[in-house]
Amino acid sequence: MGLTGSIKGVAEIGRLAQGLTEVFVPNRTAAQALDHEAQRAALDQLEAEFGRSGRGGFDHAVDGLNRLPRPLLALGTLGLFVYAMSAPVGFAARMQGLAYVPDPLWWLLGAIVSFYFGAREMHYLRRPSVRPRPAAVHSAWEAGPAPETGEDADNPALAEWRSGRS
Numbered sequence: 001m002g003l004t005g006s007i008k009g010v011a012e013i014g015r016l017a018q019g020l021t022e023v024f025v026p027n028r029t030a031a032q033a034l035d036h037e038a039q040r041a042a043l044d045q046l047e048a049e050f051g052r053s054g055r056g057g058f059d060h061a062v063d064g065l066n067r068l069p070r071p072l073l074a075l076g077t078l079g080l081f082v083y084a085m086s087a088p089v090g091f092a093a094r095m096q097g098l099a100y101v102p103d104p105l106w107w108l109l110g111a112i113v114s115f116y117f118g119a120r121e122m123h124y125l126r127r128p129s130v131r132p133r134p135a136a137v138h139s140a141w142e143a144g145p146a147p148e149t150g151e152d153a154d155n156p157a158l159a160e161w162r163s164g165r166s
Contacts, residue, residue, distance in 0.1 A: 069116065
């Protein structure tokens with residue numbers, strides 16, 4: 001009876017020690033399970049959002065239109081440079097025409113562009129990001145001294161360093 005009680009006591013001490021060590025060093029298995037659950041939840045969310053759920057042609061057309069403003073602005077600006085070089089007189093006439101646009105209309109254009117890109121930026125800032133945890137990196141410094149090999153024998157600096165450490 002005494003032996004059984006002492007074995008149970010040792011097991012209890014082991015469980016307490018494990019619980020105490022998990023305060024300082026997290027349980028890697030549990031952390032990996034939680035990371036896996038978070039990754040799976042993110043993938044399920046993406047599948048629900050972007051999966052083929054019987055969306056019609058209209059939805060695909062609107063998605064395509066939503067992807068157009070940034071490329072059109074970039075390519076349109078490059079097109080203005082090409083137009084200015086190829087037809088400077090026509091370009092100058094159009095730019096003089098822009099001088100007649102009233103200020104409130106410029107403000108409205110600025111507000112529309114700002115809200116479009118600002119809302120897009122806020123969308124990406126507000127959504128939760130699940131990033132995979134990088135793998136642990138073990139360097140030669142953490143691994144301890146390397147065993148003496150034949151290829152290290154011809155390196156006098158390495159031999160001196162090893163002999164000075166021991």
